Amino acid sequence: xxxxxxxxxxxxxxxxxxxxxxxxxxxxxxxxxxxxxxxxxxxxxxxxxxxxxxxxxxxxxxxxxxxxxxxxxxxxxxxxxxxxxxxxxxxxxxxxxxxxxxxxxxxxxxxxxxxxxxxxxxxxxxxxxxxx
Numbered sequence: 001x002x003x004x005x006x007x008x009x010x011x012x013x014x015x016x017x018x019x020x021x022x023x024x025x026x027x028x029x030x031x032x033x034x035x036x037x038x039x040x041x042x043x044x045x046x047x048x049x050x051x052x053x054x055x056x057x058x059x060x061x062x063x064x065x066x067x068x069x070x071x072x073x074x075x076x077x078x079x080x081x082x083x084x085x086x087x088x089x090x091x092x093x094x095x096x097x098x099x100x101x102x103x104x105x106x107x108x109x110x111x112x113x114x115x116x117x118x119x120x121x122x123x124x125x126x127x128x129x130x131x132x
Contacts, residue, residue, distance in 0.1 A: 006034035010042075014054035021081045024051075028074075047074035051081075 009031045018024040028050070032042040048071055055063040071077045 002034050003038040003040065006031050006038065007040075010035065010050075013050060015051055016054055016056035016059075021078060021085050025078050044072065044074050048077060051077060 009027075013027060013031060015021075015024045018027065028047060032047065035042055051074070052063055052067055066077060066080070069080075071080075
């Protein structure tokens with residue numbers, strides 16, 4: 001009963017259907033483990049090909065670049081995808097905090113330097129005066 005379900009899930013497994021690489025990787029290992037338990041072997045090549053062939057159509061160029069890198073182990077590809085995903089999330093957060101063509105944030109350090117210089121200048125004058 002497990003094998004037909006695992007085969008169905010394997011057939012319909014697509015990286016594009018997952019919100020994150022971690023979720024996809026988890027599904028990949030769950031399905032491949034079930035199939036191995038039932039005597040069907042999923043090879044590294046099978047997992048690599050499944051991942052490459054199920055990239056979203058808008059990522060065809062990226063898929064070709066990853067293929068050309070010649071990964072021989074699935075975990076190598078997943079590691080690179082995880083790093084790329086984290087970098088993309090970081091860039092997106094940075095962009096959202098200050099989108100392109102937006103006005104730059106005021107320079108807090110410059111303002112605080114001016115305030116500190118004025119304050120210390122005032123203190124120096126007070127120290128230089130004699131209090132009689």
